[in-house]
Amino acid sequence: MITFTCNLQEGVIPDELRPTLTAELARISASVLDIPAADVDVGYYFVRHGFGFRGGEVSTTSTVSGQLSEPLDQLTRVELLTQICDMWCAKTGCAVDEVIVSARDPQ
């Protein structure tokens, strides 16, 4: 099981892309983690324009934060994060430094 929380800066990612991003996060996670796609939850949170900053300037960066229910080996984690990062850039058109992806082990 993995739960993603996606923080999007207002106006940066078109709303109509969300179903595609959700489906792609489920597809990639199911493939890399060998879990059913139904075990992938995706939620979105929006940062209002002028409320998110990066390096002191208004941010255009999205964060895709994954919380795992079981610990993951690092090789698999890197594969998961790489595929998600590549997918996110391809689907949204953002630059590679405009997305932060994480997959955290349970505490």
Place this chain on the structure above:
Amino acid sequence: MPYYKCIVPEGSVEFDKRQEVAKAFTDIHCGSTGAPRTFVHVEFIEYPAGGDTGYDADTPFYMDGRNRAGRPEEVKQKLLTDLIAAFVSITGISPEDIAGRISEGKASHTMEGGHILPEPGEEGPEWYEHAAAD
């Protein structure tokens, strides 16, 4: 990472002050840790009148930071103290009106700029080249 969330009452901190805080946080974090400026994220979250920060503190303002794990305790404590002092100075609130914390996560669990983040102290030349490119 780092990611600093400032939870504030609705309408209490205007854009200019928010940006000033974000710049100050960036200066403080980078001065303390040597991290590239573009890796410092600051977000403001407002709560409506009659609400609260949602944290276990009886203050109207709260600063919740998340950093890479592995720094000495004294560095973390000074960072927290300096960040809160900057917030107080810029916004003009009373020091008694803000609380905060810095939690930590493993750097290797996060990919930023297409690279897995290095642990503190293990940054290679590419870490600084990436920052220079920005």
